[in-house]
Amino acid sequence: MFGQFILNLFIAALWFLLKDDPNASFSTFVAGFFIGIFILYAMHRFFGIQFYLRRVLKVIKLILLLIQELILSSLSVLKQVLQPQLNITPGIFTYETRLRGDWEITVLALLLTLTPGSVVMEVSEDGSVFYIHAMDIEESKETVLKSIGKFEQAILEVTE
Amino acid sequence: MSVNQLIELLAALLILFGAVISVISAFGMIRLPDVYTRSHAATKSATLSVLSCLLGAFIYFWIHDGFVSIRLILGIVFVFITAPVAGHLVCRAAYRSRVPLAEGSGEDALKPVLFGNDESENDMK
Amino acid sequence: MNNIIVLPMIVPIITAIFLVFLRDSIKLQRIISLITMVFVAVVSIVLLQLIQTEGILRLDFSGWAPPFGILFVADSFAVLLVLTASIVTAICLIYAFSTIGPRHERMFFYPFVLLLVAGVNGSFLTGDIFNLFVCFEVMLLASFALIALGGEKFQLREALKYVLINIVASWMFLLALAYLYGTLKTLNMAHISQRVAEVGQEPILTLVSLVFLIVFALKAGLLLFFWLPGSYSVPPTVVQALFAALLTKVGIYALFRTFTLMFPFDPEVTHTLIGIMAGLTIIAGCMGALSGHDVRTIATYNVVIGVGFILLALAIGTEEAMAGAVYYLIHDMIAKALLFLIIGTMVFLTGEIVVKNMSGLIRNYPLFGWLYFIVMCALVGIPPLSGFIGKVLIGQGAVETGSYVLLALGFGSSVIVLYSLLRIFLASFFGETSISEDDKKPIPRGAMVSFMLFALCIVGLGVGAEGIAVYVNDAAYTLVNPSVYVDAILNANE
Amino acid sequence: MKVNDVILKTVVRMVVFIVLTFGMYLFFAGHNAPGGGFIGGLVLGSAIVLLYLTYDIETVHKGMPFDFKKVAALGVLLATGTAIGSLFFDAPFLTQTDGYFTIPILGEKHLSTVVLFEAGVALTVIGTLVTIILSISEDE
Amino acid sequence: MINTILNMSLFLFMIAIAISLFRVIKGPSLPDRAIALDTIGVNLISAIAIVSIVLKTKAFLEAILILGILSFIGTIAFSKYIERGVIVERKSAD
């Protein structure tokens, strides 16, 4: 995957040089990069490898997921803050993940933290158990547990 | 009004949105009952506010000056990555330094793991 | 372009850094640091000669012409002080070799000393007021490190006080700089002088100068000397000597520059105030010296008296007084260094600091005792030792300007100096010896060598006062005629 | 339960590169944009401090076996050294030379001794910063 | 119009900072203060971004990233301080 990226950059640079534009700028380079993507996509089957941008697309998907969670969770916090009467029952619960590896665990933890109403407080020593603080344990435990599955899946897609 | 101006206005509104969220989350920092709940406000709402604001600024510079600010993008990425870590670390530290949960909190799965079931030891101030 | 001017500051800095790498070869550290100081002294002598032939020298750093860049200015006043500072440090280093011990030496003692001197020399040489601030800080940081070097209980406590007071003083310096820039919009001392002269030092400018007065008074120990006795009594002896010789002198130098070069036009306010402060300093110093029961307190209050005495000259302001001040500054640096070294050695030999508890040292250490006697006489101003000519010239200035109160205080203080130092001599050196032959610690040879060298300087400066008279006169002439300085900086066509 | 720093360590592994790159950028940008040796040095130093925060002293020291006092000293030497350099060219002390040099491949480039000077500044800052933090942290 | 919006946003961010300041002062626990300080830093980031637009300059964009970095490092340092009393650890202590 990394090799493809370098190749892409090389193509972009080549483009940049070939253009020989006296006012060469970032946009020239970006254009070259897109050209590179196009070439690589066209050639990837020929080389018998997975197109690296597919992986990138999955990463982007993950990021978009994160942003979505971020917005949602913010709004839920704001909603609670703005309610005339605070009516929440905070608490801490556990979750055992099937993910392994530092990166995976980390990304999952970050996702969970950005999820509405939850903050990862501790990770057990072996990294398998998350201790999660919930803003309103009754309401969000369910939703949190539901979205965790979604996250794990997204992460696995990227890393597999 | 040209398209550019419209996008600029949009960027400005994005910024305003961020500002409003920021104030509300700051308000949450006052209102919420304990440090853990407040950290929700900080890590999520504040992050969202700054992200929208930076995005607004990024768009504005892009449209207005034709200037793509890598630094702004980097800033956005950085905040995005680090804000949850920060929230996680502070909450962990708070719990381990025995800052109590708010009154009326529900289940506490961490207490037995960290401090055991000894009530006296868990008599957090 | 006279790159040589920067050497007295830059060479000690670079050597200091090199010594950091030579941390474990103590011998090498000693040799190099001594060579450095001797080298700087030689450079200063060359500079003095150059000034005689070419007038005031200046070095515009990076070639930026004044008033825009920073520059070093070498006039006789500054270079004489640089020379003295280097000689004093060199001799103090010799003392240190045999006394300070490897524990300190491995902890960058020599680099700190060299950096201290670099700061001192830089302060003397700079022609830019903000750069003066920076040079001060170089000196101060080094002094902070030195005063705390050792980590003793008392030391840390007094060091903290010293640092805090100096921080506040530095703050006031910045405040003064802010006001200065807010009004005159320039930093070059000659340019300041020119601009102030242009508008005739209006009250607001006088007010700004008064902020500088307070700052430098704090540094010099002029009236605001409260920090001095405590902090001068805790560090290792050689550091005490260096402090006594160098630190207050930088403040004094700055006061002279400020009120002769930059803000000389409102003497009714500024110089009168300086006179009052100097007088009060002398009184307070005398009282302190009288009150002291331990050798260190007596010695430190003598520093205070010396400060007051030199600043009388500034208040008086005649050319003779200035010449006297230059002489006296040089004398005071040498004599105070020797005094503190001797006092420290006394403490080392007896393990006591209270005058009464020591006795009869002269029996065991005759030469040592006589060296004390010499430095005492020099500090009193007894001729033909080093303190004499300066005292005479300052007195002459006082008479000329009718400053009889200042004259009385200045000359009267000699008597108190005599009284306080004589007390030590009579009680500690004379009398039955309290040290038996068996308990007698030897005075390290290096220490004796440094005492002798200092004594030689004291006698030499007194007897050979004429030898530097031409430089001193030149310095005094420039001090009372700031236009000489200003012309050399701003109107010279190079 | 022992603390598990996996999240922190993982994130820092990534972040530290951003910080280092940014520090280098600031260092070089100083001439024409905000930045310079001092701030560049501070940010680079901060990156090292970040490592010390995340890992322990020994681990970091294994990766970076420098005596930071000497790094600082080297920095001062570099800064003063470029200044001294002017003495050998009969130019006023501290004179910075700069000019446009044509370098193969890279083309015409603006090079200046200021960069060396600023590098000295940066090294000093890094060295001092880490020395201070480590000294205090190592104190028992 | 845009300027008004920006000024208003700036004002709001300042208000947010002021409120966070209240939390810094009030505490009551250390983590509270740490979080509040972090929030102030984050809000400053936004404020600087806005000011950059208002002043029409790119000169402050570095400050944004710097603030982000610092606020992160600061929070780490703080939480370690709260949690373990030391900021930089030695291996043996671990």
Add this chain to the structure above:
Amino acid sequence: MESLMIILVGILVAIATYLILSRSVFRVIMGTAILSHAVHLLLLTVGGLKKGDVPIIGQADEAFTDALPQALILTAIVISFAVTAFLLVLAYRMYLTNGTDDFSQLGGKSDE
């Protein structure tokens, strides 16, 4: 704005002074920290506020704001940082050796 800033400086100085006059080493040190903030602002203010643009050539079209005070402040900040670092460690060492950070309990005279 200039007047407001100078008044702010005055207030900061007053507060810092009060802290400096207290007996606790810690408060004194805080006082010095505030002092340096105050004087940096003052230096900036006397250079004239908002009278020009960011002093970077090529990024502005109007006149530049006075760059010299900025350079001075930068130097001052660094120096103040250096001093503070030393001061803090010194205070820390002093506390560990003397067992208190209260000046009134530290005593004063070296010959005690």
Add this chain to the structure above:
Amino acid sequence: MIVAFSIMLPFIAAALIPFIYRRFKNIHLGWFVLVVPAVLFTLLASYIPRIANGETFVKTYEWIPTFGINITTYLDGLSMIFSLLITGVGSLVILYSIFYLSTKESLHHFYCYLLLFMGAMLGVVLSDNLMVLYVFWELTSVSSFLLIAFWHHRKASRAGARKAMIITVSGGVAMLAGFLMLYVASGTFSIREIIANLEVVQASALFVPAMLLVLLGAFTKSAQFPFHIWLPDAMEAPTPVSAYLHSATMVKAGIYLVARTTPIFGGHEVWFWTVSGVGILTLFWGSFNAVKQFDLKALLAYSTISQLGLIMSLFGLGSAALHLGYASDTVIYTQATFAALFHLINHSTFKGALFMMVGIVDHEVGTRDIRRLGGLMALMPFTFTIAVIGSFSMAGLPPFNGFLSKEMFFAATVNIMQLNIFSLDNFGLIFPVVAWIASIFTFVYCAIIVMRTFFGKIQPDRLEKPPHEAPIGMLISPYILITFVVGIFIFPNVLGHYILQPAMASIYPMFPSSEELTPHIAAWHGYINTELWMTFGVIVFGILLYRTLKKWRPMYQIFPQKYTFNAIYERIIGSGESYSSRITNRYMNGHLSYYFIYIYVFFIAVLAGYALYADVLSWDPSKDSAIEPYELILVFVMVFAAGAILFAKQRITVVLLNGVLGYSVAFFFVLFRAPDLALTQLVVESITTALFLLAFKYLPKIQPEKVSNSIKITKAMISIAVGATVTLIGLAVMNYDKFEPISAYFEDAYNLAGGKNIVNTILGDFRAFDTMLEVVVLFIAGLGVYTLIKLKAKKGDTDVESK
């Protein structure tokens, strides 16, 4: 050349002493030393004829010509008298000391000091330059100090040495001031030149102050009332020293100074009254107090004081002639001066002899207390002879030289009454009356010396050693002296012509002929004049008083001990010390906050004081830039954060609030277009905050200050005043815009230095030196922190130095 050699020789000899001492251990060092004064005496004596002819010898050697300080040696009649005394008596004293001091004493010190003294003394009398004179003058004080403290293991010696040194040096300092005034008035340090241009000096306003200061020097040195108190204590010195310094030579340096400066000041009324008044008072006080002494040496000390007063008063009386100017009928008043010079010599002879006599007694008997002495006449006949001759001469009895000068003294006091200047017609009577009374006391104490020591019953059990006559060596010197005592009585005019007359010429240089000023001295004028009547009276009343001594002696107890001058001196010193201690310890209490209060109060007083006084303050906000609402909030945030620091209970809160302040400052940097500053401030602030946390991790909670409200209010007032001062000056500074900033130059940074970031170009190029040093500062701080942490005081190994 010879003159300079005379000054130098003793110093050279002194420098050689350590070598000689080491080389010739077996020979008494005194023999070598004796050569010096003997050679010099001969050498100088060979000049007598030429001096008598009115020649003077001047030679100048440059010392510090830039400041008019040159070594000008000057030998004239006046210096001749003194140099002969110094070398002559010096020779005798050294000869005497060879027998007096055993080789067990640290002779090398003794003779070294003595030679130093001799050289210094010669320097004083042979220098024309006032500064050089002062140099030697102080050197006499120093060497005198060393000689008095010769037996420094004795407490009394040290105390006496200190008193002498303090008083004489104080006087010397005053004299120096007087000299400087003379210099300023005349433009020269040369006494001859000053005398040559007298009008300028006399017209100067500095004339009288200079005179009084010079007199102060003279009076302290010559032990004049009330500075006489050091002299009795100086008797702790070995007797040869007392004989030499404290009787024959050093104390006469003051007299010399008065004589030397008489041509300058002499015509002035203040001079007349001060010199003669103090002299006559000293004469009385000394003789009066001598009577009550039990210690022979103390008695001689007071007697010396008294005699010095006599000489001093004569110089004062003689100065009247200068006021009157030269005329044949005024020359009579110069005779007082003549008498003074005459008595000066006479006193040295008989007092020197007496001191040596006391030394012999002390040496042979072991005590000088007259209550333990008595009846020694038979056992020590030669010593007795010295005592009788010396005492009679001192008492003013014939056939000894003292009689002649005493008669002349009486004559002078009587003559002075005839003058109608200086209010003498009203007060002139004082002189003869006091002189006469003092002479009676003089007679009494002379009688005591002789009678109590040599007559009456011997008390062997109260003596330390069995009495016997002194070795011959010790007797040589006093016998030479008493030969002079008698010889001068017989041939007074030889002395008058060769020695005194040239000196008169020096004192009255503007009088045409010195011949006229030299009276013919005769023991008997052929008729009984007033003076002789007075002498008869002295003898009659003297005997009467001596006889009734036991009855009136308790009178001395009437004066409370507290009010003696000695007690006052001690009290001044004592209370000076204790007041100083009290005041110093009160304000130098070691508390930092007090020191800060002093500093701030001074800050306020000077700055606010001057600002109000000069009406500097002004405020014109019209030129200010606009304030945006968010800026106002930021200001509010800062004020609030800073204010909260005052009340915060936890250190962390304070640290964080400081961080908030720092970040706010950074934001102000942003708002005020300072990007580099903002960046730096942000990073520095964060690191500082981290350091705060690191450094204060061990500290306990902030304890509320346990201080009273009034202290709190005081501190608050000071703080507010400081803040207000800073603000008000700042506003005034903002309002001042007469100059363009130099920074416009830097805006061309790109062309000048190739940088677009102006601030950075300033730092990296225009003001790169600052940056370089700032890096050094940072480095020192780092290294300093390292040493602070790593170099700790070792436990149990308390450094002696740190005590």
